[in-house]
Amino acid sequence: MISQKSLFEFFDQDLRRRLLRYLEGRISYRKLEISPSYLYMLRKGERNISDNVLAKLLQEISVYEFVFKFLKEVKVGPVGFEPTIFAARGRRPRPS
Numbered sequence: 001m002i003s004q005k006s007l008f009e010f011f012d013q014d015l016r017r018r019l020l021r022y023l024e025g026r027i028s029y030r031k032l033e034i035s036p037s038y039l040y041m042l043r044k045g046e047r048n049i050s051d052n053v054l055a056k057l058l059q060e061i062s063v064y065e066f067v068f069k070f071l072k073e074v075k076v077g078p079v080g081f082e083p084t085i086f087a088a089r090g091r092r093p094r095p096s
Helices: 004-008 013-022 036-044 051-059 063-070
Strands: none
Touching (some): 004 051
16 A cells, blocks of 8 residues: 555655635635734645645545646556556556
């Protein structure tokens, strides 16, 4: 099973910021448990989006919505692998 930390390494700051912009109308600083000024700095790119904030952002979006809005290409591993979604960044499943 993939750990949360290794999963979050997939999300660079650009993807995190795009996700924040996409969820702008649906999420507030209260849901993210941060101050309004900190949310402003995150939106403007003055601060990096932490893993904790990213986890709360991901709770607000469905898997299907994320895949179709943010991933350009969906690849499913071959038979015998667990079904896995990979972005069009050239990442490939590793045989176990």
